[in-house]
Amino acid sequence: MVNTGLSAVSDHVLMVAVVTYSLAMLAYAGDFAYGRRARAAAPASQPVSELAGVGARGTAEDGTAADAPAGSGDTGDGDVVSPGGLEKGRQRPGPLLRTAIGLTFLGAAIHVSGVITRAIAVDRVPWGDMYEFVVTLTCVAMLFFIAVMLKFRAWHLGLFVTGAVMVALGLAQTIIYTPAGPLVPALKSYWLAIHVAAMTLSTGIFFVAAVLGVIYLFAERYERQVAAGRQPGDHGIFRRLPGAEALDRLAYRTVVFGFPIWTFGIIAGAIWADQAWGRYWGWDPVETWAFITWVVYACFLHARATAGWRGKRAAYIQILGFSCLLFNVLVVQTFVTGLHSYAGLS
Amino acid sequence: MTDVHTDPAGQAGPPVPARDRAGTEAEPVLEAGIGERDAADAPVARPPAGHFGVVAWARWAWRQLTSMRVALVLLFLLALGSVPGSLLPQEGIDPAAVQEYYTAHKTLAPILDRLGLFNVFAAPWFAAIYLLLFISLAGCVLPRAYRLARSARAVPPRAPRNLARLPNSVRFQTGLSADQAAALAATFLSRRHFRLNRGEGWLSAEKGYRREVGNLLFHVALIALLVSIGLGGLFGYKADRLLVEGNSFADTVTDVDAFHPGHFVSANDLAPFTVTLNRFDSSYIESGQDRGQPSVFDAHITYTAQPGGTPRQYSLQVNHPLNVDSTKLYLIGHGYAPVFKVTDGQGKVVYDQATPFLPADQATYLSEGVVKAPDAQPDQLGFAGVFLPTAVDLNGQLESAFPAALEPAVSMIAYRGNLGLNSGVAQSVYQLDTTGMTRVATSDEVLTPGQSMKLPNGEGTLTFAGYKQWVSLQVTYDPGQVPALISGIVALAGLLLSFLVRRRRIFVRTYADQAGHTTVDVAGLARSDVGGGFEGEFAELSRDLREHITASRKETE
Ligand code: HEM
Numbered sequence: 001m002v003n004t005g006l007s008a009v010s011d012h013v014l015m016v017a018v019v020t021y022s023l024a025m026l027a028y029a030g031d032f033a034y035g036r037r038a039r040a041a042a043p044a045s046q047p048v049s050e051l052a053g054v055g056a057r058g059t060a061e062d063g064t065a066a067d068a069p070a071g072s073g074d075t076g077d078g079d080v081v082s083p084g085g086l087e088k089g090r091q092r093p094g095p096l097l098r099t100a101i102g103l104t105f106l107g108a109a110i111h112v113s114g115v116i117t118r119a120i121a122v123d124r125v126p127w128g129d130m131y132e133f134v135v136t137l138t139c140v141a142m143l144f145f146i147a148v149m150l151k152f153r154a155w156h157l158g159l160f161v162t163g164a165v166m167v168a169l170g171l172a173q174t175i176i177y178t179p180a181g182p183l184v185p186a187l188k189s190y191w192l193a194i195h196v197a198a199m200t201l202s203t204g205i206f207f208v209a210a211v212l213g214v215i216y217l218f219a220e221r222y223e224r225q226v227a228a229g230r231q232p233g234d235h236g237i238f239r240r241l242p243g244a245e246a247l248d249r250l251a252y253r254t255v256v257f258g259f260p261i262w263t264f265g266i267i268a269g270a271i272w273a274d275q276a277w278g279r280y281w282g283w284d285p286v287e288t289w290a291f292i293t294w295v296v297y298a299c300f301l302h303a304r305a306t307a308g309w310r311g312k313r314a315a316y317i318q319i320l321g322f323s324c325l326l327f328n329v330l331v332v333q334t335f336v337t338g339l340h341s342y343a344g345l346s
Numbered sequence: 347m348t349d350v351h352t353d354p355a356g357q358a359g360p361p362v363p364a365r366d367r368a369g370t371e372a373e374p375v376l377e378a379g380i381g382e383r384d385a386a387d388a389p390v391a392r393p394p395a396g397h398f399g400v401v402a403w404a405r406w407a408w409r410q411l412t413s414m415r416v417a418l419v420l421l422f423l424l425a426l427g428s429v430p431g432s433l434l435p436q437e438g439i440d441p442a443a444v445q446e447y448y449t450a451h452k453t454l455a456p457i458l459d460r461l462g463l464f465n466v467f468a469a470p471w472f473a474a475i476y477l478l479l480f481i482s483l484a485g486c487v488l489p490r491a492y493r494l495a496r497s498a499r500a501v502p503p504r505a506p507r508n509l510a511r512l513p514n515s516v517r518f519q520t521g522l523s524a525d526q527a528a529a530l531a532a533t534f535l536s537r538r539h540f541r542l543n544r545g546e547g548w549l550s551a552e553k554g555y556r557r558e559v560g561n562l563l564f565h566v567a568l569i570a571l572l573v574s575i576g577l578g579g580l581f582g583y584k585a586d587r588l589l590v591e592g593n594s595f596a597d598t599v600t601d602v603d604a605f606h607p608g609h610f611v612s613a614n615d616l617a618p619f620t621v622t623l624n625r626f627d628s629s630y631i632e633s634g635q636d637r638g639q640p641s642v643f644d645a646h647i648t649y650t651a652q653p654g655g656t657p658r659q660y661s662l663q664v665n666h667p668l669n670v671d672s673t674k675l676y677l678i679g680h681g682y683a684p685v686f687k688v689t690d691g692q693g694k695v696v697y698d699q700a701t702p703f704l705p706a707d708q709a710t711y712l713s714e715g716v717v718k719a720p721d722a723q724p725d726q727l728g729f730a731g732v733f734l735p736t737a738v739d740l741n742g743q744l745e746s747a748f749p750a751a752l753e754p755a756v757s758m759i760a761y762r763g764n765l766g767l768n769s770g771v772a773q774s775v776y777q778l779d780t781t782g783m784t785r786v787a788t789s790d791e792v793l794t795p796g797q798s799m800k801l802p803n804g805e806g807t808l809t810f811a812g813y814k815q816w817v818s819l820q821v822t823y824d825p826g827q828v829p830a831l832i833s834g835i836v837a838l839a840g841l842l843l844s845f846l847v848r849r850r851r852i853f854v855r856t857y858a859d860q861a862g863h864t865t866v867d868v869a870g871l872a873r874s875d876v877g878g879g880f881e882g883e884f885a886e887l888s889r890d891l892r893e894h895i896t897a898s899r900k901e902t903e
Contacts, residue, residue, distance in 0.1 A: 182636060275665050277678070279584075283439065292432075299425070
């Protein structure tokens with residue numbers, strides 16, 4: 001049965017999470033404005049190569065390193081800079097950035113406890129309606145981002161990720177808030193746990209990829225302007241972010257991580273649809289949009305492997321993929337009638 | 347070691363002696379990988395120029411179709427084409443909504459219809475997109491599978507002469523002899539699952555062939571998925587049946603309400619089971635914010651798998667279908683069937699049965715239906731009205747307050763005249779054609795179970811005797827289902843394999859000098875590195891390799 005007291009606690013806890021994220025965002029922004037010029041020494045005209053040099057430094061430290069001239073070479077797909085080269089083990093973050101990172105961790109911890117209290121309150125998986133779905137997927141996005149940054153240490157990206165998560169979570173609490181309730185019979189199935197878990201997880205991951213894709217587009221434009229010899233104003237922000245190529249790679253790897261989970265989610269959904277509705281695929285609007293999303297991400301993966309489509313075009317496709325996903329959640333599941341009576345909004 | 351990065355044009359690097367450059371280019375080191383650059387992806391944008399015949403054109407078209415770029419465009423079209431199918435009402439899903447759309451958009455609807463937009467997923471243009479895509483896919487995958495099969499035992503090509511020219515390389519020295527160092531490198535690499543090719547003073551190693559296997563598996567599984575879906579459509583069938591509590595039906599063409607067979611299905615192919623609905627339990631949340639939300643639907647049925655077989659009990663629920671020899675029975679919907687008894691003007695009972703009413707409002711289960719008594723004398727009688735599971739009077743407006751039958755009641759309008767059943771036009775059992783009828787009475791109050799309404803002039807009586815519930819059932823047989831599931835799982839496995847496995851080549855060359863030192867050159871090539879990250883990996887691997895060689899030197903000392 002639903003524990004209304006506990007669900008109220010969850011609502012409050014999530015509110016605190018939003019506040020914590022907004023503080024974290026302020027701290028990130030403050031670091032951009034007032035923090036130490038992390039890469040002041042780097043000539044602004046070579047942000048890509050500056051970053052690119054980091055990845056292979058391990059090799060360069062071999063004392064007897066050959067001094068033979070390194071020529072050109074095609075690695076098969078022309079990609080060399082690794083996201084592993086993102087400021088790995090570089091300078092210690094300044095106090096503002098450290099505060100921001102601390103607040104990010106704190107916000108994520110509060111967010112997790114909000115999700116868990118909601119799950120206990122409704123006595124089931126915390127993704128039984130759209131509100132829970134958004135709350136949980138933003139939590140996944142945050143944890144995924146933190147996990148990636150523990151490895152790649154481009155914490156400055158936190159400005160955008162905490163910002164996006166804060167907005168999504170805030171909207172969830174105001175516009176699509178659904179009080180804790182029991183499930184309708186159509187949702188009572190262990191496939192709910194499996195299918196929606198996969199969808200939530202991959203959506204959280206695609207969320208991070210989309211944020212990276214957007215930053216990539218800005219960084220790419222900035223670098224083009226710099227390369228063209230124009231001084232594009234005081235965009236100190238880009239000097240602290242990883243270069244465009246590294247962002248591109250990171251976004252790609254993120255999609256590669258999310259795509260099989262999304263694929264699995266669609267398969268699990270088909271199995272569930274077969275159990276519940278007597279057909280595994282019926283072009284119901286929500287199914288159709290899950291398919292469209294999948295195809296667009298497949299386009300992205302193909303674009304990355306097609307000459308002339310890498311870079312900006314691929315980034316647009318990736319962002320289009322996430323837009324399809326969002327459209328499905330926010331518009332199709334809410335306004336288009338179909339079998340997926342999931343939103344709990346009526 | 348210097349770390350010079352991508353310069354695909356080959357312009358930025360330090361000048362390389364022309365002879366050397368030509369030398370490396372002759373070697374097949376940097377040729378495209380099987381998966382990474384397709385031959386079909388080579389620039390073939392222009393149609394054959396000058397003199398060309400049909401064959402040349404066909405070859406050009408085929409290369410276009412199987413190029414990655416065209417695959418990309420077709421994939422986009424597939425996504426784009428699906429959009430109207432989700433936003434416009436579809437014949438295959440909700441024909442009634444299509445009718446409504448016709449009434450609402452009189453000029454637009456016929457145009458959309460001609461474009462097939464009300465039945466997108468069966469439209470010829472949609473089929474054209476996915477068939478072209480799958481032809482492209484086959485044309486892309488089969489040659490690659492062939493090449494992969496040929497390379498199953500292939501060894502990596504010989505190491506290029508100047509390893510330092512490769513984008514990732516290190517050089518170090520050791521006191522071991524050149525042969526010893528090469529042997530150590532070979533053991534090290536084969537222990538790491540590299541496939542080796544050795545020669546005089548050089549060694550090349552490659553791993554990650556399974557990446558291409560995974561990629562091919564994924565794409566082939568997609569073809570298998572499409573074939574499975576097609577087979578299911580041709581050899582499967584679907585049937586609907588509405589069943590009132592206490593009634594039975596057999597899975598035969600004549601006993602179901604609607605039958606949708608695949609192209610190769612005949613009446614004999616139906617699974618010969620029978621089903622009786624003993625009781626349908628439904629319950630709803632009675633209080634709180636979720637009042638009225640369903641909590642349990644449970645159809646208690648008895649079924650026999652074969653004529654004369656043992657009857658078995660089953661509790662049929664949403665998410666809990668019945669499987670009889672891979673034909674499945676699903677609980678799709680439910681509703682109320684008020685029981686009516688009609689006596690005609692001559693005092694004869696001309697109608698006495700439970701009559702399924704269709705829910706008009708899913709939240710309250712206010713349901714609508716009709717009663718037709720064609721045998722009534724002197725005139726045929728017809729009734730149309732509503733069933734209210736929990737009847738309430740809201741300022742003179744009849745409403746149902748709750749979906750469960752807490753205060754069941756009906757409100758009916760009576761008609762007398764010709765029901766029009768013999769007009770030759772098929773009639774719905776849920777609608778009354780009142781063109782040949784006159785309205786004779788309306789129940790001024792709702793009827794509760796046991797109550798009757800009398801028609802004026804002794805023309806008859808309608809008694810609301812009580813109610814039963816009905817369920818709508820769906821029978822599905824889809825032989826493509828298991829193959830489709832297997833294809834899906836294989837596709838996922840292939841995808842994971844191709845994402846997780848990385849294809850790498852490592853080259854080693856050893857040179858001895860007069861002083862008894864040996865120089866070891868190690869170079870690496872990522873043959874699939876769309877996501878980047880090879881530098882770090884190579885740095886680690888070459889460091890380990892170096893440690894392996896130098897450590898064993900200490901042991902030998
Ligand atoms: C039904 C349509 C298709 C879908 C859904 C699809 C999907 C995918 C996906 C998800 C990947 C990434 C997985 C991986 O890297 O192994 C991929 C890769 C690939 N696909 Fe397709 N594909 C389709 C059709 C095609 C066609 C028609 C071609 C041939 C022109 C093709 C050629 C390739 C190649 C060469 C790769 C490897 C790219 C790389 O190395 O990263 N695909 N495809």
